[in-house]
Amino acid sequence: MHIVDGALAGEVVIGGAVLAAGGIALGLRHLPLERIPAAGVLSAAFFVASLVHVPVGPSSVHLILNGLAGLVLGWAAFPALFVGLLLQAVFFGFGGLTVLGVNTVAIALPAVIVHYLFRRGVTQGAPLSAAIWAGMGGALAIALTAGAVGAALALSGAGFVPAAKLVLVAHVPVMAIEGVLTATAVYLAAQVKPDLFDTLKGRSA
Amino acid sequence: MGHVLTEGLHGPGRADGPLERLDPRARILGAAAFGVVTVACTHLAVLAAALALAFGLLLASGLPPGRALRRMAAMDGFILLLVLTLPFTTPGAAVFTLWGLPASREGLVLAAEILLTANAVVLALLALVGSLEPVTLGHALHRLRTPERLVHLMMFNIRYVEVLRGEYLRLRLAMRARGFRPATGWHSYRSFGYLLGMVLVRAVDRSERVLGAMKCRGFAGRIPLLHALAYGRRDAVFAVTLGAALLALCLAEAAHAAA
Numbered sequence: 001m002h003i004v005d006g007a008l009a010g011e012v013v014i015g016g017a018v019l020a021a022g023g024i025a026l027g028l029r030h031l032p033l034e035r036i037p038a039a040g041v042l043s044a045a046f047f048v049a050s051l052v053h054v055p056v057g058p059s060s061v062h063l064i065l066n067g068l069a070g071l072v073l074g075w076a077a078f079p080a081l082f083v084g085l086l087l088q089a090v091f092f093g094f095g096g097l098t099v100l101g102v103n104t105v106a107i108a109l110p111a112v113i114v115h116y117l118f119r120r121g122v123t124q125g126a127p128l129s130a131a132i133w134a135g136m137g138g139a140l141a142i143a144l145t146a147g148a149v150g151a152a153l154a155l156s157g158a159g160f161v162p163a164a165k166l167v168l169v170a171h172v173p174v175m176a177i178e179g180v181l182t183a184t185a186v187y188l189a190a191q192v193k194p195d196l197f198d199t200l201k202g203r204s205a
Numbered sequence: 206m207g208h209v210l211t212e213g214l215h216g217p218g219r220a221d222g223p224l225e226r227l228d229p230r231a232r233i234l235g236a237a238a239f240g241v242v243t244v245a246c247t248h249l250a251v252l253a254a255a256l257a258l259a260f261g262l263l264l265a266s267g268l269p270p271g272r273a274l275r276r277m278a279a280m281d282g283f284i285l286l287l288v289l290t291l292p293f294t295t296p297g298a299a300v301f302t303l304w305g306l307p308a309s310r311e312g313l314v315l316a317a318e319i320l321l322t323a324n325a326v327v328l329a330l331l332a333l334v335g336s337l338e339p340v341t342l343g344h345a346l347h348r349l350r351t352p353e354r355l356v357h358l359m360m361f362n363i364r365y366v367e368v369l370r371g372e373y374l375r376l377r378l379a380m381r382a383r384g385f386r387p388a389t390g391w392h393s394y395r396s397f398g399y400l401l402g403m404v405l406v407r408a409v410d411r412s413e414r415v416l417g418a419m420k421c422r423g424f425a426g427r428i429p430l431l432h433a434l435a436y437g438r439r440d441a442v443f444a445v446t447l448g449a450a451l452l453a454l455c456l457a458e459a460a461h462a463a464a
Contacts, residue, residue, distance in 0.1 A: 004283065004284050004326075005243070005244050005327070006244055006321070006322025006326070007287060007323070024355065028352060028355060033354070033427075036357050037415045038409060038413070038416070039358060039361075040357065040358045040359075040360070040361020041361055041408045041411055042408055043362045044368075044408070045365075045405055047366050047369075048373050049401055052401070054387070055389050055393065057389050065401070068401075079354075080358060083359045084362065087366075090330060090334045090342065091210040091331075091339070092210075093273075093276040093277055093328075093335070094280060095280075096326055097236065098240050098244045153287075159295035159315065160287070161294070162293075162294045163291070166286055166290070181398040183398065184398025184402065185405065187398070188402035188406075192406050193406045193410075196406060
């Protein structure tokens, strides 16, 4: 999942860094100071979620949940997920330093896309229909992330194309799992705290 | 149990290395420069020298080397797939064949390049920046002109990641007390989904209490970041030494490219 330093072509690394910086700037602009604590604590919550391992047959996968992050955070997903990736790179050695931009775009851009496509469906209607929309969003976010990682690899050289295809195939079960988990998480949230998805809207606390 | 971010790195038995007393800003900028130079280099001998330099930084950092190396090995697990397929997918002169698939010399070299680069950068990053207290990292980034809101987001993340992991572990314990065993199947996945939904709901509730408490203490939109950092002679020596080493790497790379 994590791309490391030295694997990608220079153009891809620089392009990813520029896109990520733009996304982070936009995300921060969408974040009034009043909402910084909520965004920061949610950023920590998604960090914790990414440390959760879910069993798949004899093995296990760790969660990304960027679809759910997009539904809750919107554009703020860019800075919130970037902070998580930065801390993981610095303290855990996951991923790398120069590829932080590419990794941020691969995770946060799908989150923002899911936000625009599925937020309406998730915030309106009964918990069950919200869960179904959220499940589609959760699965789509992983598909887009795998596609972005695959594209970053494929753009860096013809020799990477088979590895890029393997990345896509390996993420099919992850897509299904993230879809189910996002759907059930939203099903619970829609019943327990329906205004969860308005946390970062202008509402005063 | 230490903080989730620094568990195992700041534990007991931690030695005090010469890098420990350096200005955090010098260490962050040093790690960034090291990363850019190493990624720009392509020659195997130069990359091996970079890895040796990173290892030297690790020894000087005072981190327990065994744990840092184990983290590096964990990262190698992520790229195993890429490194194993590259020799067979890169066109070039065949060196050996495995199950009828020829492995090219160019592919092997490329795989070795990626392995050396990735390990060198991660090791240098862990040694220079990963050895900081997370909060100090936030203060140093603020002094380096990182946008204030981004720094605040990071500080909240650092502060609450431990609290929320505790929340998550308590919920997991409660599930185990009710006989939950993680497995592959609908029941398991639904339970994990409810668990994560609950963590999110509690995170938002907590953030509202945090904001309330901050307002009660006069929060007016700014959080003062106190932490006096002084750039001294020791930091200048470090900067010059690391700069000279990185310049040597660049020159060696240029010499190989010209040859």
